[in-house]
Amino acid sequence: xxxxxxGAGSQAGAQAAAGAGAAGSQxxxxxxxxxxxxxxxxxxxxxxxxxAAFFILLLAxxxxxxxxxxxxxxxxELLSFVGDGVGxxxxxxxxxxxxxxxxxxxxxxxxGLFMAEYAGSGFFVAITRTCIEALSSLPSIIVxxxxxxxxxQMTHSKWSLWAGSLSLAIINVPLxxxxxxxxxxxxxxxYYDGSxxxxxxxxxxxxxxxxxASIPRIITGMIxxxxxxxxxxxxxxxxxxxxxxxxxHDWNPLSPTSPxxxxxxxxxxxxxxxxxxxxxxxxxSQQIADLAAAILILLVFVFSLGSRALGRxxxxxxxxxx
Amino acid sequence: xxxxxxxxxxxxxxxxxxxxALRSVSLAIPRKHITALIGPSGCGKSSFLKVLxxxxxxxxxxxxxxQVLLADEDIYAAAVDPIMLRKRVGMxxxxxNPFPMSIYDNIAYGPRLHGQKGKHQLDxxxxxxxxxxxxxxxxxxxxxxxxxxxxxxQQQRLSIARALAVEPELLLMDEPTSxxxxxxxGKIEELVFELKRSxxxxxxxxxxxxxxxxxxxxxxxxxGELVEFANTNNMFTAPQDKRTEDYxxxxxx
Amino acid sequence: MASRLRxxxxxxxxxxxxxxxxxxxxxxxxxxxxxxxxxxxATFIDYGHSLTEFLISSKWSPGEAGQSxxxxxxxxxxxxLEVSSLALxxxxxxxxxxxxxxxxxxxxxxxxTLRSVLEIFVGIPSVVYGWIGLAVLVPFIADLFHLNFGxxxxxxxxxxxxxxxxTITSVATDSLAATPNEYREASYALGSTRWQMIWHVKLRAxxxxxxxxxxxxxxxxxxxxxxxxxxxxxxxxxxxSLLAPTNTLTAVITANMGNTTTGxxxxxxxxxxxxLLLAISLLxxxxxxxxxxxxxxx
Numbered sequence: 001x002x003x004x005x006x007g008a009g010s011q012a013g014a015q016a017a018a019g020a021g022a023a024g025s026q027x028x029x030x031x032x033x034x035x036x037x038x039x040x041x042x043x044x045x046x047x048x049x050x051x052a053a054f055f056i057l058l059l060a061x062x063x064x065x066x067x068x069x070x071x072x073x074x075x076x077e078l079l080s081f082v083g084d085g086v087g088x089x090x091x092x093x094x095x096x097x098x099x100x101x102x103x104x105x106x107x108x109x110x111x112g113l114f115m116a117e118y119a120g121s122g123f124f125v126a127i128t129r130t131c132i133e134a135l136s137s138l139p140s141i142i143v144x145x146x147x148x149x150x151x152x153q154m155t156h157s158k159w160s161l162w163a164g165s166l167s168l169a170i171i172n173v174p175l176x177x178x179x180x181x182x183x184x185x186x187x188x189x190x191y192y193d194g195s196x197x198x199x200x201x202x203x204x205x206x207x208x209x210x211x212x213a214s215i216p217r218i219i220t221g222m223i224x225x226x227x228x229x230x231x232x233x234x235x236x237x238x239x240x241x242x243x244x245x246x247x248x249h250d251w252n253p254l255s256p257t258s259p260x261x262x263x264x265x266x267x268x269x270x271x272x273x274x275x276x277x278x279x280x281x282x283x284x285s286q287q288i289a290d291l292a293a294a295i296l297i298l299l300v301f302v303f304s305l306g307s308r309a310l311g312r313x314x315x316x317x318x319x320x321x322x
Numbered sequence: 323x324x325x326x327x328x329x330x331x332x333x334x335x336x337x338x339x340x341x342x343a344l345r346s347v348s349l350a351i352p353r354k355h356i357t358a359l360i361g362p363s364g365c366g367k368s369s370f371l372k373v374l375x376x377x378x379x380x381x382x383x384x385x386x387x388x389q390v391l392l393a394d395e396d397i398y399a400a401a402v403d404p405i406m407l408r409k410r411v412g413m414x415x416x417x418x419n420p421f422p423m424s425i426y427d428n429i430a431y432g433p434r435l436h437g438q439k440g441k442h443q444l445d446x447x448x449x450x451x452x453x454x455x456x457x458x459x460x461x462x463x464x465x466x467x468x469x470x471x472x473x474x475x476q477q478q479r480l481s482i483a484r485a486l487a488v489e490p491e492l493l494l495m496d497e498p499t500s501x502x503x504x505x506x507x508g509k510i511e512e513l514v515f516e517l518k519r520s521x522x523x524x525x526x527x528x529x530x531x532x533x534x535x536x537x538x539x540x541x542x543x544x545x546g547e548l549v550e551f552a553n554t555n556n557m558f559t560a561p562q563d564k565r566t567e568d569y570x571x572x573x574x575x
Numbered sequence: 576m577a578s579r580l581r582x583x584x585x586x587x588x589x590x591x592x593x594x595x596x597x598x599x600x601x602x603x604x605x606x607x608x609x610x611x612x613x614x615x616x617a618t619f620i621d622y623g624h625s626l627t628e629f630l631i632s633s634k635w636s637p638g639e640a641g642q643s644x645x646x647x648x649x650x651x652x653x654x655x656l657e658v659s660s661l662a663l664x665x666x667x668x669x670x671x672x673x674x675x676x677x678x679x680x681x682x683x684x685x686x687x688t689l690r691s692v693l694e695i696f697v698g699i700p701s702v703v704y705g706w707i708g709l710a711v712l713v714p715f716i717a718d719l720f721h722l723n724f725g726x727x728x729x730x731x732x733x734x735x736x737x738x739x740x741x742t743i744t745s746v747a748t749d750s751l752a753a754t755p756n757e758y759r760e761a762s763y764a765l766g767s768t769r770w771q772m773i774w775h776v777k778l779r780a781x782x783x784x785x786x787x788x789x790x791x792x793x794x795x796x797x798x799x800x801x802x803x804x805x806x807x808x809x810x811x812x813x814x815x816s817l818l819a820p821t822n823t824l825t826a827v828i829t830a831n832m833g834n835t836t837t838g839x840x841x842x843x844x845x846x847x848x849x850x851l852l853l854a855i856s857l858l859x860x861x862x863x864x865x866x867x868x869x870x871x872x873x
Contacts, residue, residue: 037767037768037770037771038768040768040770041768041769041770041771044769044770044773045680045769045770047672048672048675048676048680049676049680051669051672051673051676052672052673052676052677052680052681052689055669055673055740056689056692058737059692059696059741062707062737065707065711066703066707069710107596107599107600110592110593110596110597111593111596111597111599111600113593113596114593114594114596114597115597117593118590118593118594118597119597124597125597127601128597128600128601131600131601131603131604131605132600132604133860133864134604134857134860135600135603135604135607137791137794137856137859137860137863138607138798138853138856139794139797139798139799139800139825139852139853139856140798140800141798141800141825141828141829141849141852142607142611142798142849142852142853142856143607145611145828145832145846145849146606146607146610146611148832149610149611149614150606150610153837170603170607173600177600188419190415190417190419191419191421191422193377193380193415193419194415194419194420194421194481194484195421195431196377196380196408197375197377197408197412197413197415197485198408198409198412198431198432198435198484198485198488199405199406199407199408199409199432199435199436199488200405200431200432200435201405201582201585201586202586202590203585203586203588203589203590204435204585206589207589208431208435209421209431212421212422212423213421213422224698227698228698230700231698231699231700231701231702231703232700233700233701233702233801234701234800234801234825234829237801237829237833238832238833270700270702270703271702273702273703273706274702274705274801274805277705277706277709277805278804278805278830289706293702293703293706296700296702296703297699297700297703300695300698300699300700301695304694304695304698305695308691317468403582405582405585
């Protein structure tokens, strides 16, 4: 690998040298080309700074706009857990993602273990890898339709939290599988040898040592998956539905309007934004959507930043004890 | 030296695919002694260690021929479970390799694997093993700290303690001091010397002085062949084979 | 006997377990392909339409409740292609410039910060992009070009471009950063300026990675449903200009899947579109594989 790289490098170097040689064929020409090369370099650098500034300004102003509109729309009534309050959708979002992680994590981790330690390099692993790759880049509407077909139509059931969370799990399994595989592969080989030499079986080594060493990265992956889940809408439209009938005084998971009942339909923040923007008829639908967007984006930011911070901390703790 | 034999190999051949790494090696390792294996890189001495605890099983296209008897039992017999074998034959690697967990959990790892669950017994094993590896005094107040917070030399002694915790009959050491500074190396050597009271030790080393300092017996490997196997003193003062003499006088390697 | 049981517990049980999960993922993927393919075939088998009509014709009046009409979906196919390729055209230069800036031009600390910022923005939900498009971009475009409505191909492409920019930038940055440092040193040692070094050496070495990022962006844009549906205007005819509304595969599916009866021609043709969408997505995945393999080979 490195040999090939070196070859490519010297080739590229040779080309650059050829360019320099041509430029240096006449003394005067060389001087001019030197200055013009320098000018071009300056201009290019300037252009990059301008483009970057534009880009960052754009992203920053979008964020600021969303948060500003959200703050304007915020009122005790809209922040509540009854009526039009987006508290309901906030709860639904978090709960649905939580339920989906209950499925995503074991399936993703097991698949990752399989890929990293047991699959070898045969035909079957090539198939598995291709499937995971395909799964991870499917449009989410496609996964949503599959969920609709299998979990709703074929079981003759209504839109529900569990159908939504299972569909969402399909989207996140490849992410967790890949994170686990990468983490396992980056564990030093010496851990493996050390454990085997103590008379551990391969499975014991994988679960007790390699997996343990991979935990910080897997947790980071999990938070990333959660952050992605919060924003998913296309996968949920036809699986968990676009409405919720829920009573926040009833916490018996078996009761049909209990927030905890996984068989009730539930709209999340992102689905709510979609439905308000496309078929919203309420007078304050604009405000509700503004607020929902602001909360959603905050949620995503917090989780994105949190995953990095936590990942770093866990890594540190593992190295230092305590 | 009239002693019991711990490990006996006869006509041992080892192949990695087409490459023959060991050529008809026959030797008897005496019990409760230190045996040093020396020789230039790639001479087969490390491969020989791997044969003794069947780490060779983990290598693709690796084939072992011949006989290896551990306490008169053929370790390559079909009925032998390599996992149980590795419990009896401990190994310490070139680079210290503590697991990313606490000092306590590192030592308790092996005993737990083999069914030891009681807190009290585990506490006892941990203390005994750390003490045997001359690490107890330094670590008794920080057993819950990550093993990775220890210094390189301490980590290597921890690796030794971890191997001792499963009470092996035979301890294999693959250049255990090659990654350490001279002071840590000295401590490990002292420790190894102490350990021979209760354990049989085979140590692969690059360092001939080390072999002289600590070992009772020395084997010299060259190109997969065991050239000479003798009492350490004899080997270094009056080598029988010309190649051994060339090697220990620094003419090659 | 006891040792065999132990061996089963400590080794084979776990191995069987993880293998089963690996198998499950394969079955799941094939299941998605199978189910969508099967549902999508009803248009052609039950209702006897031809694939050519579906792909080429733009006559769109599918029947509800057992009736049969026309199912030409060319408008949506063209709409999807139009919107996503325009988005790509807008996003690629910007992303590439941004990637070069982060990987090569910016000072270390700024570059690290920008990378984190990018990763955060990759995670912004597409609905939020759609919502911004609807609240800001659509009125702005209507104003700018004196239109009655700002719903248009351009609005959709801009929203998608914004959405895929962080993705492309992120992948391209990684690929630029992964080119060996020796290239840079070799080039500087030959007296090239920074720009010459980037242009002649770095970009050339990073091309497979950059292409992967671009295809990834294209795939995301092509498969995005909600953000597009919110700003495209959902008009079932070809766009006469970039400022005219049209419709896309994803938008049609999203808007109508819930309003049509299962088994009707209308519903079935939506599933055919979903199958087509799936097929095209798989094509993109294949393309990425080919590109990255080429990259490794050269």
